[in-house]
Amino acid sequence: MMPPRTNQPGGGQAGGSGPGTRRAGGRWSRARRDKADPQGTPRSDNHRSAGTSPLSDPEDTTDPLPAEERQIRTTFLRLRGTADALLAAADAGRSAATGAYEIAERDAARRTHRAVQKAEADADNAYEEARDTLANRVGRIAPFAASADWDAPGWRSDDWLGTGPARYVRIGSLSVPGADPRQSGAHPDQLPALVPLLDVGSLGLIAEGDDKDWPIRTMHSVLLRALAAAPPGRLEIVTYDPRIRGVTSPFAALRKAGNDLLADPLATPNELLARLTLLRAAVMRVAELAGAHGVPDLATLTEVTGVQPEPYRLVVVCDYPYGVDSRAQTELIRLAEGGPHRGVSLLVHHDPRVVPDDGVNPAELLRHLNVARGRNSAITVNALPAVTVRPDQPPPRELIERVSARVAEGARRGAAPVVEFEPLLPEPDKLWTEDAIRGMTAKIGRAGLDTVELELRGSDPSLPNVLIGGASGQGKSNLLLVLLHSIAASYSPDEVAMFLLDFKDGLEFDRLGPRPGRPWHLPHARVLGLEGDRAFGLAVLRYLDGEFRRRAEQFRLAGANDLAGYRTLRPNETVPRLLLVIDEFQVLVAEDDDIARASIVILETLARRGRAVGVHLVLASQTLSGIETLVTKERSIFGQFPWRVSLKTEASESEAVLGRQNTEAAQLRFRGEIVFNREYGDPAHNRRGVVAYADEQRLDALRRTLWEKAGRPAAPRVFYAARPSDPNLLTAALQRVLTDAPPGDDTKFALLGLPVDVDPAPVAFGLTADPGRTLAVVGDGRDDAFGTLGAVVWSLAAQHVRGGAEFVLLDAVGGDAGSPETALLAEAAGAYDHGVTRYTGGAVGGGLSELARIVDERIASGGKHADLTAERRPIYVLGIGLHRAARLDHYDDTGTVPTDALRTLVREGPLVDVHLIGWWNSLRVFSEHVGYEYAPLVGGYVFLRVPEADVQGVLGPYLRYQAQLHRGLFCDLSHGGRPVPVVPFGLPERGR
Numbered sequence: 001m002m003p004p005r006t007n008q009p010g011g012g013q014a015g016g017s018g019p020g021t022r023r024a025g026g027r028w029s030r031a032r033r034d035k036a037d038p039q040g041t042p043r044s045d046n047h048r049s050a051g052t053s054p055l056s057d058p059e060d061t062t063d064p065l066p067a068e069e070r071q072i073r074t075t076f077l078r079l080r081g082t083a084d085a086l087l088a089a090a091d092a093g094r095s096a097a098t099g100a101y102e103i104a105e106r107d108a109a110r111r112t113h114r115a116v117q118k119a120e121a122d123a124d125n126a127y128e129e130a131r132d133t134l135a136n137r138v139g140r141i142a143p144f145a146a147s148a149d150w151d152a153p154g155w156r157s158d159d160w161l162g163t164g165p166a167r168y169v170r171i172g173s174l175s176v177p178g179a180d181p182r183q184s185g186a187h188p189d190q191l192p193a194l195v196p197l198l199d200v201g202s203l204g205l206i207a208e209g210d211d212k213d214w215p216i217r218t219m220h221s222v223l224l225r226a227l228a229a230a231p232p233g234r235l236e237i238v239t240y241d242p243r244i245r246g247v248t249s250p251f252a253a254l255r256k257a258g259n260d261l262l263a264d265p266l267a268t269p270n271e272l273l274a275r276l277t278l279l280r281a282a283v284m285r286v287a288e289l290a291g292a293h294g295v296p297d298l299a300t301l302t303e304v305t306g307v308q309p310e311p312y313r314l315v316v317v318c319d320y321p322y323g324v325d326s327r328a329q330t331e332l333i334r335l336a337e338g339g340p341h342r343g344v345s346l347l348v349h350h351d352p353r354v355v356p357d358d359g360v361n362p363a364e365l366l367r368h369l370n371v372a373r374g375r376n377s378a379i380t381v382n383a384l385p386a387v388t389v390r391p392d393q394p395p396p397r398e399l400i401e402r403v404s405a406r407v408a409e410g411a412r413r414g415a416a417p418v419v420e421f422e423p424l425l426p427e428p429d430k431l432w433t434e435d436a437i438r439g440m441t442a443k444i445g446r447a448g449l450d451t452v453e454l455e456l457r458g459s460d461p462s463l464p465n466v467l468i469g470g471a472s473g474q475g476k477s478n479l480l481l482v483l484l485h486s487i488a489a490s491y492s493p494d495e496v497a498m499f500l501l502d503f504k505d506g507l508e509f510d511r512l513g514p515r516p517g518r519p520w521h522l523p524h525a526r527v528l529g530l531e532g533d534r535a536f537g538l539a540v541l542r543y544l545d546g547e548f549r550r551r552a553e554q555f556r557l558a559g560a561n562d563l564a565g566y567r568t569l570r571p572n573e574t575v576p577r578l579l580l581v582i583d584e585f586q587v588l589v590a591e592d593d594d595i596a597r598a599s600i601v602i603l604e605t606l607a608r609r610g611r612a613v614g615v616h617l618v619l620a621s622q623t624l625s626g627i628e629t630l631v632t633k634e635r636s637i638f639g640q641f642p643w644r645v646s647l648k649t650e651a652s653e654s655e656a657v658l659g660r661q662n663t664e665a666a667q668l669r670f671r672g673e674i675v676f677n678r679e680y681g682d683p684a685h686n687r688r689g690v691v692a693y694a695d696e697q698r699l700d701a702l703r704r705t706l707w708e709k710a711g712r713p714a715a716p717r718v719f720y721a722a723r724p725s726d727p728n729l730l731t732a733a734l735q736r737v738l739t740d741a742p743p744g745d746d747t748k749f750a751l752l753g754l755p756v757d758v759d760p761a762p763v764a765f766g767l768t769a770d771p772g773r774t775l776a777v778v779g780d781g782r783d784d785a786f787g788t789l790g791a792v793v794w795s796l797a798a799q800h801v802r803g804g805a806e807f808v809l810l811d812a813v814g815g816d817a818g819s820p821e822t823a824l825l826a827e828a829a830g831a832y833d834h835g836v837t838r839y840t841g842g843a844v845g846g847g848l849s850e851l852a853r854i855v856d857e858r859i860a861s862g863g864k865h866a867d868l869t870a871e872r873r874p875i876y877v878l879g880i881g882l883h884r885a886a887r888l889d890h891y892d893d894t895g896t897v898p899t900d901a902l903r904t905l906v907r908e909g910p911l912v913d914v915h916l917i918g919w920w921n922s923l924r925v926f927s928e929h930v931g932y933e934y935a936p937l938v939g940g941y942v943f944l945r946v947p948e949a950d951v952q953g954v955l956g957p958y959l960r961y962q963a964q965l966h967r968g969l970f971c972d973l974s975h976g977g978r979p980v981p982v983v984p985f986g987l988p989e990r991g992r
């Protein structure tokens with residue numbers, strides 16, 4: 001009895017049949033066996049086919065069989081051999097028994113009959129054993145989704161998804177010898193008919209007659225099986241559908257994971273050619289990696305390295321050779337030849353009625369494929385010679401859609417394998433042991449077992465600059481951090497200095513600087529420009545441009561051609577390479593304005609010539625395509641960027657970053673996965689890798705170690721676009737101002753803020769007993785106005801001996817109670833025991849009148865250059881929001897008009913050491929208060945948020961000004977100074 005066979009997913013059950021049945025019909029009768037072979041293959045043919053494999057072309061000796069396949073072939077041979085032997089034994093035994101029965105005694109006949117029965121049973125067992133082994137083996141090489149019936153329960157669960165790339169898939173079923181599918185009551189003894197696919201082969205489908213239906217059905221079933229079996233996201237379907245039949249449309253749900261798993265079908269020969277070229281490049285990459293690791297195919301490579309460097313690709317070609325020109329044909333043949341072991345298999349539907357293009361001979365492609373040919377009822381497969389295969393029913397559409405959706409979901413959830421950063425870093429005792437004389441190398445990730453090394457060099461070969469792309473969220477910030485920390489760990493700050501600009505909204509580089517309570521920082525960072533300030537970006541470029549020119553001259557005088565030459569001549573000098581990294585650099589250059597134009601000019605210079613003096617650029621962007629301002633500069637700037645690195649992004653961005661026709665970054669699947677290329681994006685030199693993951697805690701620990709190792713150096717220049725200058729820097733700023741002042745100069749400096757510049761020489765207004773030493777802060781922005789006035793008060797207070805100055809605070813913005821900020825100003829002055837007088841609300845006018853009286857008195861009693869006795873201490877008058885002061889132009893109780901008093905302060909105050917520093921929120925009110933005739937006596941202006949026209953009204957019609965939070969424009973008119981953008985200090989105690 002043959003037991004029910006359920007031990008492999010695709011197999012049906014084989015019903016049992018007793019000896020009687022055998023005798024009556026002869027399970028092993030020749031007739032039956034021949035019926036099982038509808039083509040009536042002669043016995044000798046059967047013997048020949050028994051000597052072939054069910055799975056591969058016997059003529060094909062070029063391709064050694066995988067071990068698994070070889071075993072199956074052997075078992076299949078055994079099965080057929082056993083069946084044949086059994087049949088022969090049964091036939092012989094039966095006729096012997098019949099003869100014996102007729103001519104001999106009963107007992108002898110019975111004995112003979114028993115012997116026949118035993119022979120049949122033995123053969124039956126042997127058959128079953130071989131058949132089970134075969135079923136098991138088939139189940140093993142094409143498990144679960146690769147061969148199961150469509151109604152198998154496993155399709156309803158996720159358990160079958162991602163069990164492994166389908167090396168063999170079922171396309172139908174075949175009857176093994178001896179089973180009769182047509183005998184009622186008897187279950188056909190069937191096996192799944194498998195064809196080789198991923199990692200092993202390609203498949204061609206040829207419809208005979210008018211039956212075009214089964215190739216499409218078979219395509220669907222092959223695609224579905226392959227898709228379900230591959231780890232989600234690791235198999236991509238590329239479709240060439242020149243007759244636009246929508247063959248792969250049932251799989252549309254795959255697009256929920258982006259456009260990679262099922263890219264839009266290609267429909268023209270050019271599109272096909274472009275894609276095949278990229279696929280060839282991918283095949284070459286896998287071939288190279290596989291060769292380097294000494295493994296035969298992508299599956300083994302993945303197993304050995306733990307990283308699948310490329311996804312599998314199934315290239316579906318419909319109606320071949322329709323729409324295939326000779327160039328595409330050549331590429332298809334190449335892929336059919338070399339693709340399968342490297343992850344690219346073809347699934348070609350051949351329409352023999354199509355007249356091929358010139359130079360296209362379909363046979364040349366088909367000979368590299370396993371071809372299935374036939375019609376709905378029966379097909380022959382050249383991998384299964386002399387066997388008729390019944391094609392499977394198509395998978396239900398609902399099943400295709402469900403599996404596609406599940407695979408897309410799995411792909412979306414999945415991530416690239418995480419590459420650890422630590423193993424790429426030098427051992428702790430090897431930190432900073434590299435020198436950057438010739439260049440510097442960042443170890444940023446892995447490509448298989450190899451390390452991805454970005455080597456930046458001036459020459460031999462010239463690899464100075466890197467262009468980096470990648471869509472949002474794909475890991476660009478992580479990549480930049482890995483790059484910076486890798487260099488920082490290998491080279492000391494004497495070898496490499498970093499200028500880092502971030503034009504993103506986020507604050508990725510923020511962590512590289514110090515923070516409150518965390519003094520350590522990346523000691524290589526000289527400048528951190530955060531939150532994307534374009535003016536500061538330009539300032540950094542100008543600084544580097546200056547450095548470039550300075551070094552060029554220095555090297556020239558020393559007789560050196562480049563940094564390496566100079567360092568060899570002067571081994572004891574410290575001349576670090578300068579690494580400028582700009583994230584989202586397109587923000588700096590995309591607008592059509594002065595900043596963009598000036599930035600582009602400098603970038604061009606640094607890109608072309610910076611390498612010689614050791615300046616290197618790393619420019620990163622998520623949207624580079626379509627930037628008008630760069631179009632004409634593409635060559636002159638990016639022509640100097642041999643390194644191209646892209647994380648996953650759209651095809652157009654991929655081309656913008658990697659190079660024309662290089663859309664490979666659009667094929668990437670996972671965050672952190674990159675295409676890198678050091679040949680200016682030539683697609684033939686694309687390589688793929690995975691960037692190491694920079695865990696912030698570890699990076700922070702590394703920065704701390706490096707900072708300690710560097711001897712706890714001073715913080716870099718950190719510039720936040722959207723923040724006021726750090727009031728903690730006030731002391732250092734004042735020291736810098738006083739140090740820069742000429743010796744013996746007794747000017748008192750009112751600190752205003754820091755410039756938008758790399759080297760933060762502070763912006764200050766000098767107060768001397770000269771006409772014009774009045775400062776007007778004009779514009780909206782209470783915080784910035786108070787920040788400015790706070791720095792003024794604090795800095796002036798600090799420059800006088802204790803109790804040596806008077807501060808008069810005219811607070812028009814805080815009502816009668818006075819504003820809290822004014823209280824802070826009073827505190828700052830009081831801390832040095834200076835006199836502090838406050839006038840608030842309605843008293844401000846009176847205060848002005850009182851001050852005018854003092855000025856008059858001082859003039860009357862000593863005039864200009866009076867001695868600074870205790871009674872004649874300098875008086876600093878802070879006009880706080882004078883636009884809010886009521887009725888300044890009305891007579892007060894003393895018969896004075898406060899605006900007149902104000903004009904007295906402006907006209908004569910400075911001469912007797914009474915200095916007005918006043919804030920008005922508008923130029924109009926300021927002008928009305930001071931009077932148009934006296935306004936020119938105001939020597940210093942800080943513009944905050946005012947219309948450009950107001951600034952132009954004072955500083956000239958050509959000046960461009962765009963108001964911005966925490967930004968001002970300072971100009972010292974009486975010293976003929978140029979307008980300087982300034983970032984006001986914040987109020988030190990804000991928030992308390």
Ligand SMILES: Nc1ncnc2c1ncn2[C@@H]1O[C@H](COP(=O)(O)OP(=O)(O)OP(=O)(O)O)[C@@H](O)[C@H]1O
Nearest residue numbers: 418471472473474475476477478671672691692693
């Ligand atoms: N190589 C990687 N390995 C593992 N995880 C990564 C890798 N790169 C990035 N990630 C993770 O992906 C997320 C996004 O990364 P990242 O912030 O670097 O992307 P981004 O491209 O800079 O994004 P955006 O431009 O939107 O700020 C982060 O949570 C990060 O931890």
